[in-house]
Amino acid sequence: MKVASLSNPVMSDWLADQGLRLDASPYIAGSLEAKKMLERLPDTVPLASVTSGHNGGIFNGPMFRRVYLTDPEHSVPFLGTKDMMAADLTGLPRLRKSDATSAALSYLQVKPGMTLISCSGFNAGRRAYVRPDMGDCWSSQDTLKVEPNPEKIKSGYLYAFLLSRFGESLVRGSVYGSAVKHIEPHHIAGLPVPRFDEGLEERIHQMVERSAWLRARYQAGLVAATKDFFSSVGLSELNDIRWHQERDLGFEVSSVGPISLRALNFAPRARRLVERLDSVPGAKLGDICSSGQLSRGIRFKRTDSDPEHGVQLVGQRQAFWLRPEGRWLRASTTPAEVFARDETILVAAQGTLGENEVYCRPILVTGSWLQYAYSEHFLRVVSGDPEIPGAYLFAFFRSEVAFRLLRSLSTGGKQQDIHEGLRAEIPVPLAPPADRARIAQTVRYAYQCRDRADVLEDKALALLTAAIEEAAG
Template sequence: MKVASLSNPVMSDWLADQGLRLDASPYIAGSLEAKKMLERLPDTVPLASVTSGHNGGIFNGPMFRRVYLTDPEHSVPFVGTKDMMAADLTALPRLRKSDATSAALSYLQVKPGMTLISCSGFNAGRRAYVRPDMGDCWSSQDTLKVEPDPEEIKSGYLYAFLLSRFGESLVRGSVYGSAVKHIEPHHITGLPVPRFDEGLEGRIHQLVEYSARLRAQYQAGLVAATKDFFDSVGLPELNKFRWHQQERDLGFEISTAEPISLRALNFAPRARRLIEKLASVQGATLGDICAGGSLRTGARFKRIDADPSHGVRLIGQRQAFWIRPEGRWISAAQAPEDIRLQDETILVAARGTFGENEVYSRSVLVTGAWLEHAYSQDFVRLLSGDPDVPGAYLFAFFRSDVAFRILRSLSVGGKQQEYHPRLLREMPIPLAPPADRARIAQTVRYAYQCRDRADILEDKALALLTAAIEEAAG
């Protein structure tokens, strides 16, 4: 339960400022405190005065029937409230292109430099910056678009303010609703945006823009590494593999020498053809590569919450795929050792359902700054035990759609799926010549270095803005 701070009690005139809202959110979430602090600044302007475009530059969109396709020629990437937080956008759902480009929905195409704000759902109020590589994406009606007017304000500076603790308090203070939270465009048009000299705003903008370009480089690097992987192992046709364009798995027969499994999914022809193709080139099984390393899920444990200064951030399956995690903080001393991982461990989401947009069977690489975090038991910890097969090389394969489809075919369980341990160990992994392996691994490593550098620059931009606001407010 949240209570008002005794050092900053709720005042009666705050009720009038909020249109006599009687729910507690805007009063104890820091929204009014941030607003009163910003009022002490010498120069602030309403958000609506520095935006331009459709509906004045602050808009979401109409509810509409979504038709999803898989053919890139006839579809466009579609960003929802969860997808806007993703670091890797290659697995985005795809909206039918004829609908997206129609007069009714064409304005939902996002533009680099926009700020996206989730405006519906339990986590309404999250913010994300539209990177340079997102210009071909459309966004859902559950996402507010804030389009800065380039004549009035720099896009990176505006995003930095909305992302800061001051912007977060103001945006989240605009949320209304009980079970399903909402923010409407008119709720944030009057948010006070602090203005500073052109030099400071320009520096903050440049840091945010450079951060966005580095995240685009991270994305491009991973895509290039996966393409290089299949080219180098002699399977270039898998770069253009389209699962849904293959013949469906209907009416097939199998014969096995031993009862490995009784589930038809584990012998589905589409996945079997992929496995046979991987096994047709030089390689090794996943079990052999991970001998001496790790190939198992984590230990179950009870979470003991801790203060951030004495704990570690715990990352679960959903947030592992975000640009920046928001996991809870727990006591590492009260948890098993395997919550902390070795460099270049691959985490494969190991529990879930078969929804096309679910993270089950998707993979992430733990390296760089993300080694500081802890990870839940709901991942397969995949760590190479062979120094000639680095984790960064393996990740170029495991992030592919081919690996995703094969992993799902290895599933066992009822509602919640897991992997058949023997079938997982027997999964064939193509091995490129040593020089190619080293090059692919380096491409992946550089991509993650770009990602870490992007986070540092974004944090620096926020620190500059926060210091300027606090100094100006006295």
């Protein structure tokens, strides 16, 4: 249960400011407190006065029938409220291009520099910045687009304010609804945006822009590493597999052992991929990890804690976001086994077979992400061979080929898991040592870019927060 702070009690005039809303959210979530603090600043302007574009620059879109395709020539990447938080945009669903470019939906194409705000669902109010590599994406009607007017405000500065604790309080305080949360454009049009001297706003803007560029560089680096992986082992045709162009309508299996009787585990399309991987020099995944780890994480008792004395636990969904929002657990009672060693690959190992689910998608734990704890729902892949680094393996695991192979090894009922025996038999092609080192370095540099992007974003937020607090006295 949330209660109002005794140092900042809810005042009767706040009710009038909020249109006599009687739900507790805007009064105890910090929205009114932030607004009152911003009122003490010498210069603030309404959000709608610094935006431009469709509907004045703050808009979502109509509900429409979504038709998804897989052919890149006839589709465009499509961002939902969860997808806009993703670090790696490779696996985005794709909307039919003829629909996306129609007069009814063409304005839903996002532009670099926009701020995206999730406006429907349980997690309404999340914000994301449109990076340089997202300009060919469309967004759903469940996402508010805030398009800054470049003649009035810098895009990076506006995003930094909306992302800050002040912007978060104001945006989340605008949320309406009970079971299904919702925000409409007019709910945030009047949010007070603080203005400072041009030099300060430019510094904050440049930090955010540099951060966005580094995240785009991270994405490009991972894509390049995977392409280099298959080219280096002589399987460049696997860089562009068209999984859905064929179907496994019916097939025979000559011999079935005691390991599995499930047809999915013997699907011809997956078997053909295994044959191609086996046709070049390589090793079985189980052998590579024999002195490392190839198993699920441990279960443990979870004791909640505050961030000051805790460690953040990252689950399957948040692991794929730019910044995780995991639960905080008491550090003293969290076992060491839930942390990951450097260059551990974590594969989401429980879930359903929906095309856009994270089940069987991987992340690499390195850099700043070594501080987090990870739930037992991940398959941990740790190389035991120093000649086969985890960064090299990750270039393979993030590919469409590895994703489809892992999915074909599913076992279970409603909640799928990756078959313990079959996963060890996955063939991993091994490039010459020099190529392995180059591919691994490409992946490592990509993650260094990502960590640097986070640092710059944090610096921008700290600079803005300090300026607001100082101006408010």
